[in-house]
Amino acid sequence: MTTEVFRRVCVLYTGGTIGMGYNADGLLEPMRLKHLEEFLIKMTILYEKKPNETEEQARARIVSKDGWIFLPQKAVDDYPSVDEKTKYHVLYKIKAVEPPIDSSKMVPEKWFEIADRIRAVKEQYDGFVILHGTDTMAYTSSALSFILKDLKKPVILTGAQRSIFHPRSDAEDNFIGAMLIAGCYSKTAALQKVMLCNDCKLFQGNRVCKFDCDSFRVFDSPNMKPLAYLDTIIKVRDCKSDPVEETIFVNRQETARDGGLPDVRLLRFFPGIQEKYVRSVLEGADGVVLETFGSGNAPEHDWLKKALIEAGRRKVVMLNCTQVYRGTVLPIYAASEAGVVFGYDITPEAAMTKMIWTLKTFPDFETRRQVLEASICGESSAPPKQIKFIQKILTQELY
Ligand code: ASP
Numbered sequence: 001m002t003t004e005v006f007r008r009v010c011v012l013y014t015g016g017t018i019g020m021g022y023n024a025d026g027l028l029e030p031m032r033l034k035h036l037e038e039f040l041i042k043m044t045i046l047y048e049k050k051p052n053e054t055e056e057q058a059r060a061r062i063v064s065k066d067g068w069i070f071l072p073q074k075a076v077d078d079y080p081s082v083d084e085k086t087k088y089h090v091l092y093k094i095k096a097v098e099p100p101i102d103s104s105k106m107v108p109e110k111w112f113e114i115a116d117r118i119r120a121v122k123e124q125y126d127g128f129v130i131l132h133g134t135d136t137m138a139y140t141s142s143a144l145s146f147i148l149k150d151l152k153k154p155v156i157l158t159g160a161q162r163s164i165f166h167p168r169s170d171a172e173d174n175f176i177g178a179m180l181i182a183g184c185y186s187k188t189a190a191l192q193k194v195m196l197c198n199d200c201k202l203f204q205g206n207r208v209c210k211f212d213c214d215s216f217r218v219f220d221s222p223n224m225k226p227l228a229y230l231d232t233i234i235k236v237r238d239c240k241s242d243p244v245e246e247t248i249f250v251n252r253q254e255t256a257r258d259g260g261l262p263d264v265r266l267l268r269f270f271p272g273i274q275e276k277y278v279r280s281v282l283e284g285a286d287g288v289v290l291e292t293f294g295s296g297n298a299p300e301h302d303w304l305k306k307a308l309i310e311a312g313r314r315k316v317v318m319l320n321c322t323q324v325y326r327g328t329v330l331p332i333y334a335a336s337e338a339g340v341v342f343g344y345d346i347t348p349e350a351a352m353t354k355m356i357w358t359l360k361t362f363p364d365f366e367t368r369r370q371v372l373e374a375s376i377c378g379e380s381s382a383p384p385k386q387i388k389f390i391q392k393i394l395t396q397e398l399y
Helices: 033-048 055-062 108-120 137-147 171-184 275-282 302-313 334-338 348-361 365-373
Strands: 003-015 020-022 028-030 086-101 127-131 155-158 194-198 201-204 228-230 234-236 246-251 264-268 287-292 317-322 385-390
Touching: 003 108, 003 171, 028 086, 033 055, 033 086, 086 108, 086 171, 108 137, 108 348, 127 171, 137 155, 137 194, 137 348, 155 171, 171 194, 171 228, 246 365, 264 275, 264 348, 275 302, 287 348, 302 317, 302 334, 317 348, 317 365, 348 365
Parallel strands: 003 086, 003 127, 127 155, 155 194, 246 385, 264 287, 287 317
Antiparallel strands: 020 028, 194 201, 201 228, 228 234
Protein backbone atom coordinates (compact mmCIF):
# COMPACT_ATOMS: atom_id res chain seq x y z
CA MET A 1 0.00 0.00 0.00
CA THR A 2 1.23 3.49 -0.83
CA THR A 3 1.41 6.12 1.87
CA GLU A 4 0.45 9.54 0.59
CA VAL A 5 2.25 12.45 2.25
CA PHE A 6 0.81 15.93 1.74
CA ARG A 7 2.97 18.97 2.37
CA ARG A 8 1.34 22.36 2.54
CA VAL A 9 3.06 25.56 1.48
CA CYS A 10 1.95 29.15 1.85
CA VAL A 11 3.06 31.37 -1.05
CA LEU A 12 3.25 35.08 -0.28
CA TYR A 13 3.33 37.28 -3.35
CA THR A 14 4.96 40.66 -2.69
CA GLY A 15 5.53 41.72 -6.32
CA GLY A 16 8.71 41.97 -8.39
CA THR A 17 9.46 41.09 -12.00
CA ILE A 18 8.32 37.50 -11.50
CA GLY A 19 4.70 38.68 -11.44
CA MET A 20 4.91 41.62 -13.81
CA GLY A 21 2.79 42.00 -16.91
CA TYR A 22 1.77 44.76 -19.29
CA ASN A 23 -1.06 47.06 -18.26
CA ALA A 24 -3.56 48.67 -20.66
CA ASP A 25 -1.03 51.43 -21.45
CA GLY A 26 1.63 48.88 -22.43
CA LEU A 27 3.67 49.50 -19.28
CA LEU A 28 5.10 46.76 -17.05
CA GLU A 29 3.61 46.58 -13.57
CA PRO A 30 3.10 43.88 -10.90
CA MET A 31 -0.01 41.88 -11.80
CA ARG A 32 -2.77 41.30 -9.28
CA LEU A 33 -2.82 38.04 -7.34
CA LYS A 34 -5.76 36.47 -9.23
CA HIS A 35 -3.93 36.81 -12.54
CA LEU A 36 -0.81 35.12 -11.19
CA GLU A 37 -2.79 32.36 -9.47
CA GLU A 38 -4.72 31.56 -12.65
CA PHE A 39 -1.48 31.35 -14.61
CA LEU A 40 0.04 28.93 -12.09
CA ILE A 41 -3.07 26.72 -12.20
CA LYS A 42 -2.96 26.69 -16.02
CA MET A 43 0.72 25.77 -15.88
CA THR A 44 -0.07 22.73 -13.72
CA ILE A 45 -2.96 21.73 -15.99
CA LEU A 46 -0.60 21.91 -18.96
CA TYR A 47 1.80 19.47 -17.29
CA GLU A 48 -0.72 17.23 -15.59
CA LYS A 49 -3.80 16.93 -17.82
CA LYS A 50 -4.36 13.31 -18.80
CA PRO A 51 -5.13 12.61 -22.48
CA ASN A 52 -8.68 11.44 -21.68
CA GLU A 53 -9.55 14.42 -19.47
CA THR A 54 -11.14 17.74 -20.31
CA GLU A 55 -9.45 20.86 -19.02
CA GLU A 56 -12.30 21.26 -16.51
CA GLN A 57 -11.79 17.74 -15.17
CA ALA A 58 -8.06 18.33 -14.83
CA ARG A 59 -8.72 21.61 -13.01
CA ALA A 60 -11.07 19.87 -10.57
CA ARG A 61 -8.28 17.41 -9.78
CA ILE A 62 -5.59 20.08 -9.45
CA VAL A 63 -7.49 22.67 -7.40
CA SER A 64 -9.25 21.25 -4.35
CA LYS A 65 -12.70 22.46 -3.27
CA ASP A 66 -11.17 24.37 -0.39
CA GLY A 67 -8.70 26.15 -2.66
CA TRP A 68 -5.46 24.14 -2.41
CA ILE A 69 -3.48 24.05 -5.65
CA PHE A 70 -1.30 21.04 -6.44
CA LEU A 71 2.27 21.63 -7.57
CA PRO A 72 2.96 19.68 -10.81
CA GLN A 73 3.38 16.10 -9.62
CA LYS A 74 6.10 15.43 -12.19
CA ALA A 75 8.29 17.95 -10.36
CA VAL A 76 7.42 16.56 -6.91
CA ASP A 77 8.29 13.05 -8.06
CA ASP A 78 11.90 14.26 -8.46
CA TYR A 79 12.14 14.33 -4.67
CA PRO A 80 14.11 11.31 -3.48
CA SER A 81 11.41 9.64 -1.42
CA VAL A 82 12.42 7.67 1.69
CA ASP A 83 10.98 4.52 0.14
CA GLU A 84 9.07 3.50 -2.96
CA LYS A 85 5.84 3.18 -1.05
CA THR A 86 5.71 6.84 0.02
CA LYS A 87 4.27 9.33 -2.43
CA TYR A 88 4.67 13.03 -1.79
CA HIS A 89 2.33 15.79 -2.91
CA VAL A 90 2.87 19.52 -2.51
CA LEU A 91 -0.19 21.73 -2.20
CA TYR A 92 -0.21 25.46 -1.84
CA LYS A 93 -2.31 28.54 -1.31
CA ILE A 94 -1.18 31.86 -2.65
CA LYS A 95 -1.77 35.14 -0.85
CA ALA A 96 -0.67 38.69 -1.55
CA VAL A 97 1.10 41.24 0.56
CA GLU A 98 -0.88 44.19 -0.77
CA PRO A 99 -0.15 46.06 -2.89
CA PRO A 100 2.33 44.05 -4.96
CA ILE A 101 5.38 46.26 -5.43
CA ASP A 102 8.65 46.56 -7.27
CA SER A 103 11.08 45.56 -4.53
CA SER A 104 12.91 48.89 -4.76
CA LYS A 105 9.90 50.16 -2.76
CA MET A 106 10.43 47.61 0.04
CA VAL A 107 10.65 49.10 3.56
CA PRO A 108 11.61 47.55 6.94
CA GLU A 109 8.02 47.86 8.22
CA LYS A 110 7.04 45.34 5.51
CA TRP A 111 9.66 42.82 6.75
CA PHE A 112 7.95 42.84 10.12
CA GLU A 113 4.51 42.63 8.49
CA ILE A 114 5.57 39.61 6.39
CA ALA A 115 7.06 37.94 9.48
CA ASP A 116 3.86 38.55 11.47
CA ARG A 117 1.77 37.03 8.70
CA ILE A 118 3.98 33.95 8.62
CA ARG A 119 3.91 33.53 12.40
CA ALA A 120 0.12 33.92 12.47
CA VAL A 121 -0.43 30.89 10.20
CA LYS A 122 2.67 28.84 10.93
CA GLU A 123 0.75 25.82 12.26
CA GLN A 124 -1.28 25.52 9.04
CA TYR A 125 1.73 25.14 6.73
CA ASP A 126 4.90 23.07 6.43
CA GLY A 127 6.81 25.80 4.64
CA PHE A 128 6.66 29.27 3.10
CA VAL A 129 7.67 30.71 -0.26
CA ILE A 130 7.92 34.46 -0.74
CA LEU A 131 7.77 35.83 -4.27
CA HIS A 132 9.84 39.01 -4.26
CA GLY A 133 11.71 41.31 -6.63
CA THR A 134 15.40 40.53 -6.87
CA ASP A 135 16.63 44.11 -6.25
CA THR A 136 16.17 44.05 -2.49
CA MET A 137 15.59 40.32 -1.99
CA ALA A 138 18.93 39.89 -0.17
CA TYR A 139 17.86 42.55 2.35
CA THR A 140 14.48 40.93 2.95
CA SER A 141 15.94 37.43 3.23
CA SER A 142 18.57 38.69 5.69
CA ALA A 143 16.03 40.64 7.74
CA LEU A 144 13.61 37.72 7.93
CA SER A 145 16.39 35.38 9.04
CA PHE A 146 16.72 37.48 12.21
CA ILE A 147 13.05 38.22 12.75
CA LEU A 148 12.02 34.58 12.17
CA LYS A 149 15.08 32.90 13.64
CA ASP A 150 12.97 30.70 15.95
CA LEU A 151 10.34 29.65 13.39
CA LYS A 152 11.95 26.27 12.56
CA LYS A 153 10.25 25.99 9.16
CA PRO A 154 11.63 26.64 5.69
CA VAL A 155 10.98 30.15 4.39
CA ILE A 156 12.27 30.58 0.84
CA LEU A 157 12.46 33.79 -1.12
CA THR A 158 12.51 33.62 -4.87
CA GLY A 159 11.84 35.82 -7.86
CA ALA A 160 12.94 36.12 -11.43
CA GLN A 161 14.76 38.26 -13.93
CA ARG A 162 11.89 37.89 -16.35
CA SER A 163 8.19 37.65 -15.73
CA ILE A 164 6.54 34.25 -15.32
CA PHE A 165 4.23 35.32 -18.17
CA HIS A 166 7.21 35.47 -20.56
CA PRO A 167 8.07 32.32 -22.52
CA ARG A 168 11.82 32.71 -21.94
CA SER A 169 11.95 33.22 -18.22
CA ASP A 170 13.72 31.87 -15.17
CA ALA A 171 10.52 32.27 -13.12
CA GLU A 172 9.02 28.80 -13.39
CA ASP A 173 12.27 27.10 -12.52
CA ASN A 174 12.86 29.30 -9.49
CA PHE A 175 9.26 28.96 -8.33
CA ILE A 176 9.11 25.17 -8.61
CA GLY A 177 12.55 24.79 -7.02
CA ALA A 178 11.55 26.92 -4.04
CA MET A 179 8.25 25.03 -3.68
CA LEU A 180 9.95 21.64 -3.67
CA ILE A 181 12.30 22.68 -0.90
CA ALA A 182 9.53 24.34 1.16
CA GLY A 183 7.30 21.28 0.77
CA CYS A 184 9.28 18.07 0.39
CA TYR A 185 12.27 19.15 2.51
CA SER A 186 10.28 20.86 5.24
CA LYS A 187 11.32 18.23 7.81
CA THR A 188 15.04 18.49 6.96
CA ALA A 189 16.46 20.29 10.01
CA ALA A 190 19.30 21.97 8.07
CA LEU A 191 16.72 23.64 5.81
CA GLN A 192 14.38 24.94 8.50
CA LYS A 193 15.50 28.53 8.10
CA VAL A 194 15.18 31.52 5.80
CA MET A 195 16.72 30.80 2.38
CA LEU A 196 16.82 32.11 -1.15
CA CYS A 197 16.38 30.00 -4.26
CA ASN A 198 17.83 31.17 -7.56
CA ASP A 199 19.27 29.59 -10.67
CA CYS A 200 19.19 26.01 -9.37
CA LYS A 201 20.83 26.90 -6.09
CA LEU A 202 19.53 27.23 -2.58
CA PHE A 203 21.37 29.78 -0.44
CA GLN A 204 21.18 30.68 3.21
CA GLY A 205 19.11 33.88 3.21
CA ASN A 206 21.47 35.98 5.31
CA ARG A 207 24.57 35.16 3.22
CA VAL A 208 23.48 36.39 -0.22
CA CYS A 209 24.24 39.41 -2.39
CA LYS A 210 22.69 40.38 -5.71
CA PHE A 211 25.69 40.37 -7.98
CA ASP A 212 24.37 40.31 -11.56
CA CYS A 213 21.62 42.47 -13.05
CA ASP A 214 21.47 40.70 -16.42
CA SER A 215 22.15 37.03 -15.99
CA PHE A 216 19.71 34.46 -14.64
CA ARG A 217 22.39 33.79 -12.05
CA VAL A 218 21.44 36.81 -9.97
CA PHE A 219 22.73 35.90 -6.51
CA ASP A 220 25.92 34.74 -4.97
CA SER A 221 26.84 33.77 -1.46
CA PRO A 222 30.43 35.03 -1.27
CA ASN A 223 31.40 33.50 2.06
CA MET A 224 29.31 30.35 2.20
CA LYS A 225 28.57 27.53 -0.23
CA PRO A 226 24.95 26.96 -1.31
CA LEU A 227 22.90 24.72 0.98
CA ALA A 228 21.55 22.71 -1.96
CA TYR A 229 21.89 22.33 -5.71
CA LEU A 230 18.73 21.79 -7.70
CA ASP A 231 20.21 20.16 -10.78
CA THR A 232 18.77 17.09 -12.52
CA ILE A 233 19.11 15.56 -9.09
CA ILE A 234 18.50 17.68 -6.00
CA LYS A 235 21.52 17.54 -3.71
CA VAL A 236 21.30 18.94 -0.20
CA ARG A 237 24.73 19.60 1.22
CA ASP A 238 25.51 17.96 4.50
CA CYS A 239 25.88 21.21 6.42
CA LYS A 240 26.44 20.92 10.11
CA SER A 241 26.26 24.15 12.04
CA ASP A 242 28.76 24.87 14.79
CA PRO A 243 27.56 23.95 18.27
CA VAL A 244 26.27 26.99 20.13
CA GLU A 245 28.04 27.09 23.45
CA GLU A 246 27.38 30.63 24.58
CA THR A 247 24.16 32.34 25.51
CA ILE A 248 23.25 36.00 25.63
CA PHE A 249 20.73 36.51 28.42
CA VAL A 250 18.26 39.29 27.79
CA ASN A 251 15.87 40.71 30.33
CA ARG A 252 12.41 40.20 28.89
CA GLN A 253 11.21 43.54 30.21
CA GLU A 254 13.80 45.22 28.06
CA THR A 255 12.65 43.83 24.73
CA ALA A 256 10.16 44.18 21.94
CA ARG A 257 9.38 47.82 22.35
CA ASP A 258 6.84 48.79 19.78
CA GLY A 259 7.40 52.06 18.16
CA GLY A 260 9.38 53.33 15.26
CA LEU A 261 12.47 52.13 13.52
CA PRO A 262 15.96 53.07 14.66
CA ASP A 263 18.00 55.60 12.73
CA VAL A 264 20.55 53.32 11.05
CA ARG A 265 23.19 54.66 8.67
CA LEU A 266 25.96 53.44 6.40
CA LEU A 267 29.46 54.90 6.40
CA ARG A 268 31.57 53.65 3.52
CA PHE A 269 35.18 54.73 3.72
CA PHE A 270 37.00 55.98 0.63
CA PRO A 271 40.37 57.64 0.06
CA GLY A 272 40.01 61.35 0.76
CA ILE A 273 36.97 61.02 3.05
CA GLN A 274 36.43 64.27 4.97
CA GLU A 275 35.83 64.89 8.66
CA LYS A 276 32.70 66.96 7.99
CA TYR A 277 31.13 64.10 6.08
CA VAL A 278 32.00 61.45 8.70
CA ARG A 279 30.69 63.59 11.54
CA SER A 280 27.46 64.30 9.66
CA VAL A 281 26.84 60.55 9.34
CA LEU A 282 27.68 59.74 12.98
CA GLU A 283 25.81 62.69 14.50
CA GLY A 284 22.29 61.70 15.59
CA ALA A 285 22.52 58.07 14.43
CA ASP A 286 21.40 55.12 16.59
CA GLY A 287 23.54 52.64 14.70
CA VAL A 288 26.10 52.82 11.91
CA VAL A 289 27.43 50.08 9.64
CA LEU A 290 31.02 50.92 8.69
CA GLU A 291 32.19 49.59 5.36
CA THR A 292 35.93 49.54 5.82
CA PHE A 293 38.88 48.69 3.58
CA GLY A 294 40.25 45.13 3.29
CA SER A 295 40.21 43.25 6.56
CA GLY A 296 38.65 46.12 8.48
CA ASN A 297 41.06 49.02 7.92
CA ALA A 298 40.15 52.68 8.17
CA PRO A 299 42.08 55.75 6.93
CA GLU A 300 44.69 56.91 9.47
CA HIS A 301 43.36 60.23 10.77
CA ASP A 302 43.32 61.36 14.36
CA TRP A 303 40.02 63.15 13.74
CA LEU A 304 38.47 59.88 12.54
CA LYS A 305 39.48 57.96 15.65
CA LYS A 306 38.19 60.83 17.78
CA ALA A 307 34.88 61.00 15.92
CA LEU A 308 34.36 57.24 16.37
CA ILE A 309 35.27 57.32 20.07
CA GLU A 310 32.86 60.22 20.64
CA ALA A 311 30.09 58.38 18.79
CA GLY A 312 30.73 55.29 20.95
CA ARG A 313 30.40 57.43 24.09
CA ARG A 314 27.04 58.69 22.79
CA LYS A 315 26.05 54.98 22.56
CA VAL A 316 25.96 54.90 18.80
CA VAL A 317 26.31 51.20 17.94
CA MET A 318 28.90 50.66 15.19
CA LEU A 319 29.51 47.49 13.19
CA ASN A 320 32.63 47.04 11.09
CA CYS A 321 32.30 45.04 7.89
CA THR A 322 34.47 45.00 4.83
CA GLN A 323 33.60 46.67 1.55
CA VAL A 324 35.44 43.81 -0.20
CA TYR A 325 33.14 41.28 -1.82
CA ARG A 326 34.61 38.19 -0.15
CA GLY A 327 36.53 37.75 3.10
CA THR A 328 36.42 38.76 6.70
CA VAL A 329 37.12 41.68 9.00
CA LEU A 330 39.73 40.79 11.61
CA PRO A 331 39.43 42.14 15.13
CA ILE A 332 42.90 43.67 15.15
CA TYR A 333 42.46 47.14 13.76
CA ALA A 334 42.31 50.61 15.21
CA ALA A 335 38.51 50.84 15.06
CA SER A 336 38.30 48.46 18.04
CA GLU A 337 39.64 51.24 20.26
CA ALA A 338 36.47 53.18 19.55
CA GLY A 339 34.29 50.27 20.64
CA VAL A 340 33.34 49.30 17.10
CA VAL A 341 31.98 45.74 16.87
CA PHE A 342 33.57 43.36 14.34
CA GLY A 343 31.22 41.89 11.78
CA TYR A 344 33.57 39.15 10.52
CA ASP A 345 32.38 38.07 7.04
CA ILE A 346 28.83 39.39 7.26
CA THR A 347 27.47 40.80 3.99
CA PRO A 348 26.52 44.49 3.84
CA GLU A 349 22.85 43.45 3.42
CA ALA A 350 22.92 41.23 6.50
CA ALA A 351 24.88 43.86 8.47
CA MET A 352 22.34 46.58 7.73
CA THR A 353 19.28 44.45 8.48
CA LYS A 354 20.83 42.93 11.60
CA MET A 355 21.55 46.44 12.85
CA ILE A 356 17.92 47.50 12.29
CA TRP A 357 16.54 44.34 13.93
CA THR A 358 18.95 44.49 16.88
CA LEU A 359 18.29 48.13 17.64
CA LYS A 360 14.53 47.66 17.34
CA THR A 361 14.53 44.56 19.56
CA PHE A 362 17.07 45.33 22.32
CA PRO A 363 17.13 48.78 23.93
CA ASP A 364 20.19 48.09 26.08
CA PHE A 365 23.50 49.27 24.56
CA GLU A 366 25.63 46.36 25.85
CA THR A 367 23.08 43.75 24.72
CA ARG A 368 23.03 45.33 21.27
CA ARG A 369 26.81 45.07 21.04
CA GLN A 370 26.80 41.45 22.23
CA VAL A 371 24.15 40.46 19.69
CA LEU A 372 25.97 42.22 16.86
CA GLU A 373 29.33 40.65 17.57
CA ALA A 374 27.96 37.09 17.66
CA SER A 375 26.53 34.93 14.92
CA ILE A 376 22.88 34.60 15.90
CA CYS A 377 21.53 32.58 12.99
CA GLY A 378 24.55 31.68 10.88
CA GLU A 379 24.93 35.13 9.33
CA SER A 380 28.72 35.19 9.78
CA SER A 381 31.64 33.13 10.98
CA ALA A 382 31.69 35.01 14.30
CA PRO A 383 31.33 32.79 17.39
CA PRO A 384 27.72 31.51 17.38
CA LYS A 385 25.54 32.49 20.33
CA GLN A 386 21.92 31.95 21.24
CA ILE A 387 19.65 34.50 22.83
CA LYS A 388 17.64 33.56 25.92
CA PHE A 389 15.01 35.77 27.44
CA ILE A 390 14.85 35.83 31.21
CA GLN A 391 12.57 37.39 33.74
CA LYS A 392 14.87 39.69 35.69
CA ILE A 393 14.46 39.62 39.47
CA LEU A 394 15.12 43.05 40.87
CA THR A 395 17.56 43.00 43.82
CA GLN A 396 15.20 45.08 45.98
CA GLU A 397 12.54 42.36 45.71
CA LEU A 398 14.84 39.98 47.58
CA TYR A 399 14.73 42.03 50.76
N1 ASP B 1 13.00 45.83 -10.06
C1 ASP B 1 12.56 44.47 -9.86
C2 ASP B 1 12.29 44.27 -8.39
O1 ASP B 1 13.20 44.15 -7.62
C3 ASP B 1 13.61 43.55 -10.35
C4 ASP B 1 13.31 42.10 -10.16
O2 ASP B 1 12.31 41.67 -9.68
O3 ASP B 1 14.18 41.31 -10.51
O4 ASP B 1 11.16 44.25 -7.99
